[in-house]
Amino acid sequence: MSDTDPRPRPGPKGFSTRAIEAASRVPRLEQMPTSVPIYQTATFASADTDELGRVASDGRSGFAYSRISNPTTTALGSAYAEIAGGEAGVALASGMAAIHAALASLVRTGDRIVAPLAIYGSTRAQLLRTFGGFGVEVAIVDMTDLDAVATALAAAPTRVLYAETIANPTTFVADHTALADLAHRHGATYVVDNTFASPYVCRPLELGADLVVHSATKFLDGQGRVLGGAVCGPKKLTEEIFKYLRTAGPTLSAFNAWVLLKGLETLKIRIDAQSANALRLATWLEAHPQVARVFYPGLPSHPQYELAQRQQQGGGAIVSFEVKGAREQAWQVVDHCRLLSITANLGDTKTTITHPASTTHGRITPEARAAAGISEGLLRIAVGLEAVEDLQADLERGLSLI
Numbered sequence: 001m002s003d004t005d006p007r008p009r010p011g012p013k014g015f016s017t018r019a020i021e022a023a024s025r026v027p028r029l030e031q032m033p034t035s036v037p038i039y040q041t042a043t044f045a046s047a048d049t050d051e052l053g054r055v056a057s058d059g060r061s062g063f064a065y066s067r068i069s070n071p072t073t074t075a076l077g078s079a080y081a082e083i084a085g086g087e088a089g090v091a092l093a094s095g096m097a098a099i100h101a102a103l104a105s106l107v108r109t110g111d112r113i114v115a116p117l118a119i120y121g122s123t124r125a126q127l128l129r130t131f132g133g134f135g136v137e138v139a140i141v142d143m144t145d146l147d148a149v150a151t152a153l154a155a156a157p158t159r160v161l162y163a164e165t166i167a168n169p170t171t172f173v174a175d176h177t178a179l180a181d182l183a184h185r186h187g188a189t190y191v192v193d194n195t196f197a198s199p200y201v202c203r204p205l206e207l208g209a210d211l212v213v214h215s216a217t218k219f220l221d222g223q224g225r226v227l228g229g230a231v232c233g234p235k236k237l238t239e240e241i242f243k244y245l246r247t248a249g250p251t252l253s254a255f256n257a258w259v260l261l262k263g264l265e266t267l268k269i270r271i272d273a274q275s276a277n278a279l280r281l282a283t284w285l286e287a288h289p290q291v292a293r294v295f296y297p298g299l300p301s302h303p304q305y306e307l308a309q310r311q312q313q314g315g316g317a318i319v320s321f322e323v324k325g326a327r328e329q330a331w332q333v334v335d336h337c338r339l340l341s342i343t344a345n346l347g348d349t350k351t352t353i354t355h356p357a358s359t360t361h362g363r364i365t366p367e368a369r370a371a372a373g374i375s376e377g378l379l380r381i382a383v384g385l386e387a388v389e390d391l392q393a394d395l396e397r398g399l400s401l402i
């Protein structure tokens with residue numbers, strides 16, 4: 001172990017000077033750590049003004065300030081890109097920050113975005129209010145109706161076609177090959193939110209998507225500990241996101257990046273187990289007398305079962321179902337749960353249950369909800385790693401009262 005100070009300096013005299021110097025000496029290791037270190041520092045010192053000038057103006061060739069880049073967050077961006085099949089990746093503070101970064105790097109006032117009816121609630125608000133407020137036009141279509149998408153793209157020049165691999169909460173599956181082709185034929189960039197699938201279940205970049213965004217908060221962490229987001233795609237597009245990050249500042253902390261790197265290591269084994277649990281639960285729900293309908297891409301009854309078989313590795317961990325009844329009956333099921341967590345989060349080891357019409361999609365009009373396929377009796381379960389029998393017993397308590 002030796003000290004890494006690049007500049008020899010005279011021995012300091014004052015106590016505070018000596019304390020600061022002693023406490024800031026970074027060890028240089030001969031042996032590499034087996035997990036990426038948490039570079040918990042705001043700044044990085046350069047050898048001279050010339051070097052600082054270079055790294056400050058182009059953060060990719062070195063490190064100057066952790067808002068711009070930090071070795072731990074950079075490692076996460078690269079690791080994410082590598083497993084998602086992208087040329088380059090950028091880690092950000094949250095999924096919403098990743099979506100904002102991707103879209104703000106592409107659209108300007110007067111541009112147009114075509115987005116799905118069935119979409120994450122906060123994304124809908126970001127599109128309509130934040131981007132809408134800056135004069136971006138947003139056209140909403142049913143992303144599973146390719147003719148409707150083609151008509152929307154033909155109606156006016158469109159900068160971005162935006163889709164979610166598995167829509168929230170209806171689990172409708174976007175046909176990436178077809179949508180990428182439609183977008184490109186109309187000169188649009190195809191941006192996909194792949195959060196519900198994870199890069200293990202689906203890799204939209206391999207199917208023609210231009211840019212993929214991700215809420216790392218969900219399956220990448222997988223244990224409900226931290227917030228994070230990521231974007232990946234060709235360098236040409238991620239460089240613009242990097243510039244955005246530098247000025248807008250939704251930087252991921254080094255600690256959160258480290259947690260997410262650890263999460264990535266176990267992504268496959270968790271999703272395989274969660275998908276297997278989800279399939280068993282969905283099959284049980286489909287046969288339940290108090291359940292009207294189940295939406296799960298791994299069930300043959302799903303309207304896009306074939307597509308999901310083609311483009312996904314398994315059905316994923318999200319199961320939605322309609323109880324026989326309306327809000328009162330749906331709430332009854334949720335409120336009788338003792339094991340399932342009543343929360344809108346998902347992708348955790350713990351199974352969560354939510355009533356989309358009163359939570360994630362509670363701020364949109366009943367008409368918009370109905371159009372997006374979100375009925376009052378719809379419940380969404382994000383299946384975790386518990387024993388399926390325990391999940392069934394927990395749901396049965398409320399279902400048996402209907």
Ligand SMILES: *Cc1c(COP(=O)(O)O)cnc(C)c1O
Pocket residue numbers: 094095096097120122123164168193195196215216217218227228229
């Ligand atoms: C959670 C989620 C987001 C937002 O991610 P945050 O990390 O909470 O900001 C975006 N899209 C989808 C599909 C999500 O599930």
